[in-house]
Amino acid sequence: MPEIEDRLRDLERLRENGAITDDELQERREAVLDQYTASQPKNKGGRIFIWGLMGCVVTLAAIGLVVVAVGGGSSGTDAHAAFAQGASATVSTAGRVKLRLTISKITDPATSSNEFEQPKSGDRWVTVALVIENVGSAGSDGGAFTLRTKDGSEYDQTYVTGIGATDLRFLEDLTSGDKRNGVVAFDIPQAAKVDWLKFVPNPNAKGDLYFDNK
Numbered sequence: 001m002p003e004i005e006d007r008l009r010d011l012e013r014l015r016e017n018g019a020i021t022d023d024e025l026q027e028r029r030e031a032v033l034d035q036y037t038a039s040q041p042k043n044k045g046g047r048i049f050i051w052g053l054m055g056c057v058v059t060l061a062a063i064g065l066v067v068v069a070v071g072g073g074s075s076g077t078d079a080h081a082a083f084a085q086g087a088s089a090t091v092s093t094a095g096r097v098k099l100r101l102t103i104s105k106i107t108d109p110a111t112s113s114n115e116f117e118q119p120k121s122g123d124r125w126v127t128v129a130l131v132i133e134n135v136g137s138a139g140s141d142g143g144a145f146t147l148r149t150k151d152g153s154e155y156d157q158t159y160v161t162g163i164g165a166t167d168l169r170f171l172e173d174l175t176s177g178d179k180r181n182g183v184v185a186f187d188i189p190q191a192a193k194v195d196w197l198k199f200v201p202n203p204n205a206k207g208d209l210y211f212d213n214k
Helices: 002-016 022-038 044-071 169-173
Strands: 079-082 088-093 097-110 123-134 144-149 154-156 179-189 194-200 209-212
Touching (some): 079 088, 097 194, 097 209
Antiparallel strands (some): 144 194
16 A cells, blocks of 8 residues: 555656656556556455545545646756756746757857947856757747856846847747757856856746756
């Protein structure tokens, strides 16, 4: 009995983390119960025990439904990768949204092709070119990037065409299987050191991606 309960809880955790869908959860749960039922003797005590186990499953299912209701869908966990060219990570969030981000290039400092576009005095530009791919079953509905420096300061994106910064509005509707390229840019102090680059696919649910600069 404890072993079966542990297996069922593991399945719930996989669903909560976005590793499996609700349909896959149901199929795997039924497989676990079928396997257990087949191994039990056919007597009244066995049947009573199975009914008790089914009650446990219903309780676990109810807990899962509460998690979905609070998070607005299957919530994910944070993903981490290095802040380096070629680094890649996949993040899952509510609504079965799953995105893979890969850093294709980091330019620090970045210089503008337009002489009239320059960073603020004492600042520099940092740009990060990314490949963003929807590897989930649902379309994305947005996303935002933030860069943090080692002193704890955080910076939002800056949009400067001369350094290649691109419009990332395609994240509002990146369909399953679609892949796009984008460049994010930040204006930070000359002496500042990058701590991490964060991507938030859904500000109202768990599941952010961090490119950490160790």
